[in-house]
Amino acid sequence: MDWRITTAVFSALGATALTLSLAKTRLDLSRAKHASLPGHARLSRRIASLIPFYTYDEREVFRSDGAPDEIAKRRRAAFMQLSALYRERFAKTAALTAQVRETISDLQFTSAYRVPFQYSAFVRRHLTAGSFVEASRGVTVTDLDGNVFYDLTGSYGVNLFGYDFYKDCLERAFRRVNDLGPVLGAYHPVVADNVTRLRDISGLAEVSFHMSGTEAVMQAVRLARYHTGRKRLVRFCGAYHGWWDDVQPGVGNPVAARDTYTLKDMSEEALRVLARRHDIACVLVNPLQALHPNANAPSDSALIDSAREAGFDRAAYTDWLKRLRGVCSDRGIVLILDEVFLGFRLAPGGAQEYFGIRADLVTYGKTLGGGLPIGVVCGRSDLMKRFRDDRPLDICFARGTFNSHPYVMAAMNEFLVRLDTPQVRDLYRGLDDTWNGRAGRLNQRLAAAGLPVRVANLSSVWTVLYTQPSRYNWMLQYYLRAEGLALSWIGTGRLIFSLNYTEADFEAVADRFVAAATAMWRDGWWWTAPGLTNRAIKRQVLREIVAHRVHAWRVGAGAINSPRSR
Numbered sequence: 315m316d317w318r319i320t321t322a323v324f325s326a327l328g329a330t331a332l333t334l335s336l337a338k339t340r341l342d343l344s345r346a347k348h349a350s351l352p353g354h355a356r357l358s359r360r361i362a363s364l365i366p367f368y369t370y371d372e373r374e375v376f377r378s379d380g381a382p383d384e385i386a387k388r389r390r391a392a393f394m395q396l397s398a399l400y401r402e403r404f405a406k407t408a409a410l411t412a413q414v415r416e417t418i419s420d421l422q423f424t425s426a427y428r429v430p431f432q433y434s435a436f437v438r439r440h441l442t443a444g445s446f447v448e449a450s451r452g453v454t455v456t457d458l459d460g461n462v463f464y465d466l467t468g469s470y471g472v473n474l475f476g477y478d479f480y481k482d483c484l485e486r487a488f489r490r491v492n493d494l495g496p497v498l499g500a501y502h503p504v505v506a507d508n509v510t511r512l513r514d515i516s517g518l519a520e521v522s523f524h525m526s527g528t529e530a531v532m533q534a535v536r537l538a539r540y541h542t543g544r545k546r547l548v549r550f551c552g553a554y555h556g557w558w559d560d561v562q563p564g565v566g567n568p569v570a571a572r573d574t575y576t577l578k579d580m581s582e583e584a585l586r587v588l589a590r591r592h593d594i595a596c597v598l599v600n601p602l603q604a605l606h607p608n609a610n611a612p613s614d615s616a617l618i619d620s621a622r623e624a625g626f627d628r629a630a631y632t633d634w635l636k637r638l639r640g641v642c643s644d645r646g647i648v649l650i651l652d653e654v655f656l657g658f659r660l661a662p663g664g665a666q667e668y669f670g671i672r673a674d675l676v677t678y679g680k681t682l683g684g685g686l687p688i689g690v691v692c693g694r695s696d697l698m699k700r701f702r703d704d705r706p707l708d709i710c711f712a713r714g715t716f717n718s719h720p721y722v723m724a725a726m727n728e729f730l731v732r733l734d735t736p737q738v739r740d741l742y743r744g745l746d747d748t749w750n751g752r753a754g755r756l757n758q759r760l761a762a763a764g765l766p767v768r769v770a771n772l773s774s775v776w777t778v779l780y781t782q783p784s785r786y787n788w789m790l791q792y793y794l795r796a797e798g799l800a801l802s803w804i805g806t807g808r809l810i811f812s813l814n815y816t817e818a819d820f821e822a823v824a825d826r827f828v829a830a831a832t833a834m835w836r837d838g839w840w841w842t843a844p845g846l847t848n849r850a851i852k853r854q855v856l857r858e859i860v861a862h863r864v865h866a867w868r869v870g871a872g873a874i875n876s877p878r879s880r
């Protein structure tokens with residue numbers, strides 16, 4: 315009898331210990347999440363599904379912050395004047411955009427999400443600049459109406475050395491491989507040189523070629539899972555790694571990414587989770603987050619107030635990466651540095667060189683293709699292997715019809731060869747000082763003019779910050795365009811300069827930037843009620859959302875307006 319009691323007691327103790335240990339593991343995980351919606355992927359998807367579409371009418375558009383009549387009138391008059399200027403100046407470009415808008419899904423999406431959704435329909439009706447360009451030269455692009463813009467889109471980060479550089483890469487590449495043409499499967503000899511150069515740059519033994527950054531990330535994660543036998547992947551709050559399901563667990567993905575943990579960036583709690591858990595295959599790091607840790611890519615569609623924050627601290631981020639490296643090494647977790655965006659922008663050896671760390675797998679893309687689509691994984695041999703010597707059917711499959719496409723490989727080679735030339739190496743000399751100096755000078759001018767706008771930067775990647783609470787910061791993108799500055803569809807959240815911007819080019823951009831912000835100030839958009847805070851703005855928007863949600867439930871509709879009206 316005694317032994318039975320003893321066994322029962324030990325079983326109960328064992329079960330309690332196990333429950334406590336599981337609870338502790340769960341608690342550690344909760345603590346390692348960032349206290350924001352992007353930090354809670356599942357919750358953010360649930361909340362997003364509850365937010366109803368509603369739209370401001372013409373009266374509300376100009377006074378959603380409770381501005382007095384005189385200010386609302388001033389804003390309206392300025393808006394209509396800007397609208398007339400857009401109609402005249404961008405006529406052809408806007409007309410072709412209108413013609414194709416309903417048939418290009420991507421265009422419908424990007425044009426609907428340029429500004430917070432409450433204003434979107436009205437703004438789009440009156441301020442369509444269009445989405446077509448027909449030429450690029452130096453640091454400019456030209457639209458169908460012949461308007462020349464300074465290009466701050468950076469072509470999503472691809473344009474690092476200036477469009478003429480890539481045109482040259484492409485022309486030469488096409489000539490070099492034309493004899494072979496689009497033969498796939500077998501390699502053009504240029505591949506061998508690419509591999510040598512990429513091994514040298516990455517400090518890693520093997521290379522695989524893919525067709526986009528998203529695919530490179532997919533393959534890196536798949537390899538990490540294959541070799542560790544674990545399934546969880548860790549990404550950091552706000553970080554973008556392409557649009558594959560497992561790396562986009564929050565809003566934007568219709569299904570839950572159950573094997574993904576989104577942890578707080580630059581945090582002890584995250585390191586603790588990595589140090590204790592046994593199920594983590596890999597940690598994905600996008601070093602661009604150094605500019606805005608734990609925040610999503612700053613898009614003007616989310617610019618409902620002035621709470622956007624950013625600032626780059628190289629020493630702090632370097633220290634973080636080194637500690638992360640240490641924990642991953644200790645725990646056999648594969649550290650994947652996703653350099654698809656930042657690779658080659660900070661240093662010729664990429665973010666690894668710039669921050670002084672070595673990852674287990676590195677993904678590259680964008681600019682590396684010399685102007686053509688690309689994704690690359692570089693990694694340790696043991697991690698890159700796709701089969702096992704002792705189990706022939708246990709493989710880690712990865713293909714892709716167009717991988718190692720001769721034209722892409724040749725354009726990449728042109729890029730890599732030029733990267734080693736003294737002219738290109740020169741561009742990296744004093745790079746941070748150059749861009750920090752430019753950002754500092756622009757900020758001084760903005761401050762001296764009393765404008766509530768500043769910029770923050772990670773080298774040549776910039777974001778615009780707003781220093782006083784306002785609901786109308788998103789209007790700045792339209793004033794900037796009127797001044798001849800081209801921004802991507804996410805607006806003032808991300809300005810990407812190419813390294814061929816001269817001082818004179820930059821001064822021209824700065825002049826136009828200050829002129830745009832001055833006009834916006836003059837037109838009353840930054841009028842602010844005494845004592846207004848960002849928190850108060852958020853509360854106001856939340857009240858509106860709740861009221862519209864309740865109304866939608868009452869009338870039994872999922873949304874207030876039909877999607878077509880957006």
Ligand SMILES: Cc1ncc(COP(=O)(O)O)c(C=O)c1O
Nearest residue numbers: 526527528554555556600654655
């Ligand atoms: C860090 C990072 N990883 C992956 C991707 C996805 O690359 P792609 O758009 O070529 O699929 C991006 C794209 O912006 C990125 O910035």
